[in-house]
Amino acid sequence: MTTVDRPSFSQRLRERSWTLHQRAEGAGFMKALMNGEIERAGYALMVSQHLFIYDALETTECDLRDNEVAGPFITERLHRVPSLRADLDALLGTDWAERAEPLPATRTYAARIREMAAWPGGFVAHHYTRYLGDLSGGLAIGRVVARVYGLDGPGVSFYRFDRIDKPKVFKDEYRHRLDSTAWEPDEQERIIDEVLNAYRLNTEVFADLARELGMGAPR
Ligand code: HEM
Numbered sequence: 001m002t003t004v005d006r007p008s009f010s011q012r013l014r015e016r017s018w019t020l021h022q023r024a025e026g027a028g029f030m031k032a033l034m035n036g037e038i039e040r041a042g043y044a045l046m047v048s049q050h051l052f053i054y055d056a057l058e059t060t061e062c063d064l065r066d067n068e069v070a071g072p073f074i075t076e077r078l079h080r081v082p083s084l085r086a087d088l089d090a091l092l093g094t095d096w097a098e099r100a101e102p103l104p105a106t107r108t109y110a111a112r113i114r115e116m117a118a119w120p121g122g123f124v125a126h127h128y129t130r131y132l133g134d135l136s137g138g139l140a141i142g143r144v145v146a147r148v149y150g151l152d153g154p155g156v157s158f159y160r161f162d163r164i165d166k167p168k169v170f171k172d173e174y175r176h177r178l179d180s181t182a183w184e185p186d187e188q189e190r191i192i193d194e195v196l197n198a199y200r201l202n203t204e205v206f207a208d209l210a211r212e213l214g215m216g217a218p219r
Pocket of ligand 1: 010013014021024025026030034128129130132133134136137138140141199202
């Protein structure tokens with residue numbers, strides 16, 4: 001063992017993306033949500049945007065389940081589409097599908113995810129950005145929104161991973177998988193770039209949500 005170990009891929013990924021993580025976390029819409037300043041309808045609008053994003057992730061996944069690189073990251077235990085549908089039933093009534101529309105940034109984000117059917121490493125970049133985030137800050141966000149909107153279960157089930165007992169253990173295993181996958185040369189760099197892209201796409205969705213709710217110009 002050398003005294004100065006090179007940071008692992010998962011460490012470099014986290015370090016290189018943390019600035020954009022903080023920008024996504026600090027988006028005006030997110031801050032307002034965390035401060036309890038978004039009305040329930042605005043929260044429901046965000047949930048509907050999540051549905052379009054996770055639907056893109058979880059349908060693209062079907063093409064990659066048997067892929068040598070992406071396949072090992074894929075597990076139904078993470079699936080969010082069923083909980084998002086249940087949350088929308090609770091928030092908007094069961095006829096929500098007639099009214100739910102993707103905002104322009106959501107459309108762009110979902111389209112980019114669907115393109116990843118042709119690039120397994122890029123799919124992992126998007127998979128990591130959403131699900132590891134959901135299992136990290138997402139758990140705290142879930143506690144805040146449950147309190148703000150007085151919801152328990154339906155309406156906030158997106159934030160509960162009933163099939164993952166220990167998020168920390170799951171995330172450690174996920175990072176280990178990132179580090180032990182036999183990536184093609186330069187692939188790690190391309191994946192880091194795609195994670196940065198995924199953060200930007202998320203930040204754009206927050207900006208569109210803010211615009212839609214008349215919150216003024218995004219920062
Ligand atoms: C209010 C908003 C947010 C808060 C408070 C928050 C908070 C956090 C915290 C505290 C961690 C570190 C957890 C740990 O050390 O294990 C984390 C990790 C992470 N977050 Fe967020 N986050 C927010 C928004 C987002 C957004 C919008 C995304 C992307 C869609 C995201 C993606 C991630 C990812 C991928 C990680 C894992 C990084 C890694 O360990 O490799 N977060 N978040």
